[in-house]
Amino acid sequence: MKQTAKTIITVLLAVLTAGTAYGQNKNNMDDKALVVFFSHAGENYSVGNIEEGNTKIVADYISEITGADQFEIVAEKNYDMPYMDLIKVAQDEAKAGELPAYKGDVDVAPYDIIFIGGPIWWGTYPQVMFTFFKDHDLSGKTVIPFTTHEGSGLASTVRDVKNAWPKATVKDGFAIYGHEVRSGRAKVEKWLKGLGW
Numbered sequence: 372m373k374q375t376a377k378t379i380i381t382v383l384l385a386v387l388t389a390g391t392a393y394g395q396n397k398n399n400m401d402d403k404a405l406v407v408f409f410s411h412a413g414e415n416y417s418v419g420n421i422e423e424g425n426t427k428i429v430a431d432y433i434s435e436i437t438g439a440d441q442f443e444i445v446a447e448k449n450y451d452m453p454y455m456d457l458i459k460v461a462q463d464e465a466k467a468g469e470l471p472a473y474k475g476d477v478d479v480a481p482y483d484i485i486f487i488g489g490p491i492w493w494g495t496y497p498q499v500m501f502t503f504f505k506d507h508d509l510s511g512k513t514v515i516p517f518t519t520h521e522g523s524g525l526a527s528t529v530r531d532v533k534n535a536w537p538k539a540t541v542k543d544g545f546a547i548y549g550h551e552v553r554s555g556r557a558k559v560e561k562w563l564k565g566l567g568w
């Protein structure tokens with residue numbers, strides 16, 4: 372009798388635990404994820420002249436860990452210039468609220484979860500990312516912002532993403548120093564684990 376009660380409790384606990392685990396890990400069980408990102412290779416602050424942008428490295432970690440597809444926002448205009456020149460160009464764009472065009476596109480309809488990532492340029496994402504925001508409706512989807520930066524953290528990106536899609540569920544963002552990303556896979560893993568992956 373005592374043994375039967377024990378067995379029932381064990382089975383109940385197993386069922387409850389499985390239910391909780393399912394709830395927590397819902398993300399990687401049935402949701403389809405996409406990483407939308409912008410990243411600038413070339414001369415950059417603190418890391419010198421890089422062949423692969425800092426944010427792209429984080430985007431790749433996310434895809435490796437979660438299986439998410441990717442869409443890289445590539446501006447039609449050329450940002451291939453020395454860091455100090457780019458600083459000025461980016462500032463002018465931000466001040467003017469310019470919306471630079473980007474190459475190609477992605478259909479976001481099949482995706483439940485969209486990671487949005489980019490470097491901080493003058494306190495938020497580069498303007499070309501706002502062009503993408505304007506062109507796509509992510510209402511009803513889960514949006515997960517992330518940034519690479521050199522001191523500003525998330526800056527105003529989470530607020531800007533919420534403003535772009537008030538009807539999306541916007542999760543807490545993740546920020547990592549650009550000069551840390553090459554040795555920072557574990558930090559990205561830890562963050563994603565906290566989200567259920």
Ligand SMILES: Cc1cc2nc3c(=O)[nH]c(=O)nc-3n(C[C@H](O)[C@H](O)[C@H](O)COP(=O)(O)O)c2cc1C
Nearest residue numbers: 410411424425426490491493494519521522523549
């Ligand atoms: C035009 C420009 C503006 C930047 N503005 C900021 C800033 O406001 N705050 C900050 O912390 N880092 C700033 N940075 C540094 C970048 O956010 C950082 O180097 C980032 O990791 C670059 O990512 P990427 O290689 O993916 O483009 C700026 C870099 C550039 C090129």
